[in-house]
Amino acid sequence: MTVTAERPAELTPRRPDRGPGSRADGWVRRAPLLPALVFTIIVTQLPFLFTIYYSLQSWNLVRPGSRQFVGIDNYILVFTDSQFRQVALNTVLLTAGSVLFSLILGLLFALLLDRAFLGRGFIRTLLITPFLITPVAAALLWKTVLFDPTYGLINFVLSPFGVGATDWISTFPLTSVMVALVWQWTPFMMLLILAGLQSQPHDVLEAARVDGATSWGVFREVTIPHLRRFIELGIVLGAIYLINTFDAIYMMTQGGPGTASANLPFYIYQRAFLGFDIGQSAAMGVVVVVATIIVATFALRLIFRSFSGGEET
Template identity: 70%
Template sequence: MSTPTIDRLEGSRRTARTEASSRQISRAEGWRRRGPLLPALIFTIIVTQLPFLLTIWYSLHSRNLLRPESDLFVGFSNYLDIARDSTFRQTAWNSVVITLGCVLVAMVLGIVLALLLDRPFFGRSVARTMLITPFLVMPVATSVLWAVALLNPTYGLFNWTLGLFGLEAVDWTSTYPVVSILMALVWQWTPFMMLLVLAGLQAQPKDVLEAASVDGAGTWLTFRLITLPHLRRYIELGVLLGIIYVVNTFDQIYLMTAGGPGTASANLPFYIYQRAFLGFDVGQAAAMGVVVVIATIIVASAALRLIFRSFEVKE
């Protein structure tokens, strides 16, 4: 074998050894960085994925707490039963109405309040603190406050205000149960939306606004063409987080209306609670829980894709 051929073979071997060594170093570096996160990952899997797998197992069985001996494998029978359940469809629609109604109204109010707080005025820090307070109140306290102090048909503040104008008192939680829940949720979640939008407003480049003002753009034109596109990712993030959290609303419904009248104001989490802890039907409740989780993952994945796409477009 000629000397040039031997040199090329030796060079190829050295290159291969160098690449293998680099891959080992890179792999070791990766494990060194990910190693401290492994306990958190293992803990997350234990407390989230294992219960979810157990829920799936329960959803495939006919299991009733009053009859433990009747635990039978029924396959997808529970899923077929809830597909034919008119109450499940009604509570699913209530979940959509309550979630979207709360998130959209809270976002609109949050944008308005953020625009007001972004302007300098006397007492702005006090006003900002007061507006943030509702988000810091526990949901149980919020529910009691709205059900007893504001919406009570006898001595609630709303009916007292109606009485000043000569109007009759309204039993809000019985006559307008969904609206009553929405008012309490919007009051609680508007500060969260306001904070997100306010962060976006304060991150907006001031030189762009000054240039628009010099060019003669009015307030509305500047907001529509410059400020609102800049706030898009903040608004999308607020809507996504709001949907994820509000769809799991339970406290307000349990304490304000108990899902009534009948199931007029019940959402999916409350109906699942009724099936599991009042009807003792663990199998169907587990199937409903699996359906809700899958639907939430689909919506969240689609929303995250939109948010990431907006980041890519801006970059």
């Protein structure tokens, strides 16, 4: 709001009482925003303050009276906990792997759909469905009907290739979870990249073709640079959503065997709701938040850049 700058000089620099830029106007503008803002602050921000507070205490729910202030002891325990390190590594592997593979598949699918053909809308609808389906139901589907060693569809499909009755979930727990996640998240990447492909400037594509560029040349020189922003956005958004993966692990492996397929959300859940260790799990929560803030800083920069005009530098 720069209206005040244009006001005649004889006005006092004090805010005007009425009209744009006045104090009253400020509140009129703010009023519609406040309910949402206050609600969000209370429900989403206050808990984090409590998390920090709890993380400085030794507090186990099954030992009443054990609650006491212990400073940074919980954090020392977190960083010396070898299981925590294993689980942190799992989180990185699971998030990065799922994002990467769903991005590659999503790119291929998007390229297939980026042309007019018979039944295109129908195929697109089929392809997005795994993303819509309730994650718990999807995990259930993978655990039983698809990955079952004896009656599972996967082993049946692979049986001509000499794969016996493999128990995928026990043998490769983390990979199995990742397969289910990639299946669910590929449609998201596909839609994002498809939106990118379809927003390509047609005149540039035309010009490149007229200049005699090959399809591959056009793809490499025009499409890939244009898609870059969408791919980056897919990576950060995918990472933000996938780092919170809980449903698939809970349903398919319960983090096991041991902690082989546990990620940080699942491990913290175990500590809090099965171990009742409030202090420890709060400290881990804080560590996860700090790690996420680092990722999110990139994400936010990217999203704001995406908003401030199409083709930025």
